[in-house]
Amino acid sequence: MLRMTNLSKVYRTHMIETHALRGFEIAVAPGEFVTVTGPSGSGKTSFLNIAGLLEEFTAGEYVLDGVNVKGLDDDARSRLRNEKIGFIFQGFNLIPDLNLFDNVDVPLRYRGFNAAERRERIEDALARVGLASRMKHYPAELSGGQQQRVAIARALAGSPRLLLADEPTGNLDTQMARGVMELLEQINAAGTTILMVTHDPELAVRTTRNVHIIDGQVSDLVRKGPSLATATATV
Numbered sequence: 001m002l003r004m005t006n007l008s009k010v011y012r013t014h015m016i017e018t019h020a021l022r023g024f025e026i027a028v029a030p031g032e033f034v035t036v037t038g039p040s041g042s043g044k045t046s047f048l049n050i051a052g053l054l055e056e057f058t059a060g061e062y063v064l065d066g067v068n069v070k071g072l073d074d075d076a077r078s079r080l081r082n083e084k085i086g087f088i089f090q091g092f093n094l095i096p097d098l099n100l101f102d103n104v105d106v107p108l109r110y111r112g113f114n115a116a117e118r119r120e121r122i123e124d125a126l127a128r129v130g131l132a133s134r135m136k137h138y139p140a141e142l143s144g145g146q147q148q149r150v151a152i153a154r155a156l157a158g159s160p161r162l163l164l165a166d167e168p169t170g171n172l173d174t175q176m177a178r179g180v181m182e183l184l185e186q187i188n189a190a191g192t193t194i195l196m197v198t199h200d201p202e203l204a205v206r207t208t209r210n211v212h213i214i215d216g217q218v219s220d221l222v223r224k225g226p227s228l229a230t231a232t233a234t235v
C-alpha cells in the first residue's frame with residue numbers, strides 16, 4: 001500500500017533546523033491496521049501528514065499504491081490524495097454550520113461525483129457509522145463519539161484505500177473510544193488499510209502491527225523486545 005525509503009523531513013524555522021524524520025523506513029501491505037506510537041515530538045504526525053500527502057518530505061522515496069510521489073506536482077498530489085486517502089483527526093474537524101449530510105459531502109464535491117452518486121455515498125457512509133437517522137442534525141447536537149463517527153463517515157464516503165487517523169480517540173472517554181476503535185476494526189476487516197497514531201497502549205496492541213517511532217526513526221525495540229529478553233535469559 002505504501003513504502004517509504006530513507007525518508008527525511010527537516011523543518012526550517014527562524015534559522016533552526018528540526019529533523020522530524022531521518023532515515024525513516026516503512027512498508028505497509030494492503031489490509032494492514034498499523035498503530036503508530038512514540039514519545040511527544042518523535043515524528044508521528046509528520047509521518048502521517050507525509051503519508052497523506054499533506055506535507056512534502058525533504059529527501060528519500062515514497063511510493064503510495066504504486067505511485068512514486070516524488071515527481072508529482074500539486075494538482076497530481078491533490079488528485080491522488082482525494083482518490084486514495086481518508087483522514088480522521090483528534091478534533092473531528094467537522095464544519096459547525098453544516099449538517100451531517102453536508103459535512104460528509106465536502107470531500108465528495110472535489111471528486112466529480114454527480115448529485116445522485118454523492119447522495120448514495122453519503123447515506124451509505126452515515127449508515128455504516130450508525131447515524132443514518134441524524135443526517136439533518138448539526139455537529140453540536142451530537143456527542144464527541146458521534147462526531148468522530150461523522151468524521152469517519154466523511155473519510156469513508158470517497159471509498160479510500162488508506163485511512164489515516166491522528167489520535168482519533170484522544171478526545172473521547174473510554175467507552176466512546178472503544179466504540180470508535182471497534183468501528184475502525186470493522187472498516188479494516190472490510191478491506192481498508194489503516195494507519196492510526198495513538199497514545200493509548202491498549203489500542204496499540206489490538207491491531208495487526210505497532211510501529212514505534214523514536215527521534216524520527218522507526219524503533220525496532222518493540223519488535224525485538226521478546227527476543228532481547230530471551231537472549232538475556234539464556235546468558
Ligand SMILES: Nc1ncnc2c1ncn2[C@@H]1O[C@H](COP(=O)(O)OP(=O)(O)OP(=O)(O)O)[C@@H](O)[C@H]1O
Binds near residue numbers: 042
Ligand atoms: N511546522 C513545523 N515547524 C517546525 N517544526 C515542526 C513543525 N511540525 C513539527 N515540528 C517539529 O518536528 C518534530 C516532530 O513533530 P511531530 O508533530 O511529527 O511529533 P509527534 O510525534 O506527532 O508529537 P505529539 O505526540 O506531541 O503530537 C518536533 O520536534 C516538532 O517540534
